[in-house]
Amino acid sequence: MSVPIPELTADPATRTEFSRAVRRFTRNRLAVAGVIVVLALAALSFLGPLVHSTDQVHTDLTQVNLSPGSGHPLGTDAVGFDQLGRLMLGGQLSLMVGVCAGILAMLLGTVWGAVAGYAGGWVDTVMMRIVDAGIAIPALLLLLIVSAIWTPGTLGLIVILGLVSWLVPSRLVRAETLTLASRDYVLTMRAMGGGHTRAIGRHILPNSLSTIVVAATFQIADAILLVAYVSYLGLGVQSPDTDWGGMLSQGLDAAFSGRWWLIAPPGIAIILVVCAFNAIGDGLRDAFEIGGRR
């Protein structure tokens, strides 16, 4: 038997709450700077090639190791690729894989954490011990093992990075769910005949949204760093494709012979974008007034 259930979420209040958060966020200079940096690097990576078009497929051995100058604003690398064009190409992969993997990790963590926290009892205990076990295994090591079995492409990289990164978010969402599930409005809705799916989907998740969004931002920052490590350990995408981490690790030897332009641009790009996502995460957390630090 189903009983019509009145809508219990108060929309207008939520909206003012939301606009207040937006206002708080836009007043945070560091967070706004973070948004600008992310947009600028995304524009450079995805729109840049339209302006500065270079051949990133064929090596050119007559143009190797040129220092920055006319025609090659950031010089060329050891096989003659234009370094600025390479930075754009690498940015596409770093940003895309980082953002997608961060979001995937957050989605997996959200579902796992919400189910565990809502179910409680032994289901919760079992699910969270699995998370404990997973957290104990270093992600980088797991990545190396997986790649010893199989060489991932871009999509594979996103899936693997997502699969090794969802554990911490699942803890956050579980904690949030535990508090929300015992709130009066959820209990009332349940007493009126509302189902579990409705409790989780309509009440618990929407109310945890700010926590989820903030955690997702930090997840993206970490995923971008992880992509760089993966490339450094030689498991990234294969040449002529590249990412910022791959450029950086290929340039390591060159740095000793003074060819700074091979490491400075990708190194600075990684630091900038990871700082930016962290600043945005901080700004969002303050704007939504969520407790907890990072």
Add this chain to the structure above:
Amino acid sequence: MTWPSFLIRRLLQALVVILLITVVVFGLLHSLPGGPARGILGAQATPDQIAAFNAEQGLDQPVPAQYLAYLGDLVTGDLGESYTLNSSVSGLITERLPKTLVITAGSGLLALLVGIPLGMWQAARRNRLADQVITGVSMIAYSTPAFFLGLLLIIAFSLNLPWFPSQAPQGASAGAVLAEPAGLVLPILTGAAAMIAVFSRYMRGATLDNLNQDYVRTARAGGTGGSRLLWGHVLRNSLTPVVAMAGYYVPVAFGGALVVEQLFNYPGMGLLFWSAAQSSDFPVLLGCILVISVATVVGTLLADIAQALIDPRVKVGQS
């Protein structure tokens, strides 16, 4: 709940987690393409050879029986044989682990010793210039890939200023490695940088929370001043979240060792793991994972116990 029952409960939980880890590792070992036989005998092995190998190694037994046999081996310290290095996995790990511990424990200790006072110092000067500068530097340190930071350190303190060697000590044992402390400076710094950033940041936040508490106001009103209040009262209360979190940095430190050992050519477990991945030496890979994961579980257990000891508000057994 009393201390013994708290300890027993936490130990049981840790045991369950370790069992789960063995399931994951066992599952990974058996999901290899072609199974362990293909890994050892190589791609040229005939089906007959593989069947003979499987029968010899007990791999034709039902999976649960195989898992129990695997657990039995683990309990006696037998982690299998390396495919490529002609040595037992436990032998390899016993040789390499102490050297890796020099780097990871060194980095972790440095991070705690610098991060905790730094965070408190920042909290005492919140939003002043020094605090903002350190916050900015921490953010950059956190965002810099360790191999890039390590490279910059080598360029600065090994090439330009010849203070430290650019290669880590190559000694065969932890003792031999420790005899060359200068070679350890850059690897440990590289491993510690991001952790210093995280710990100081948590400590700053925790200290700020505490400075707003009633007991601080009361102590101030009673005449307890600045540094005595900070280091005497606030330190202990603010340490709790940092200590609780430090346990979770054990796997991060080991993951970092992988990168640091590679960069500084340090023959520890990270480098062993890396070369095992290159040659698909799965017993070594999985043995290392198992040892590190168990170290993490023990680390979090110790962190929990330390937390209960430090913080009188943490009632033993409540979790």
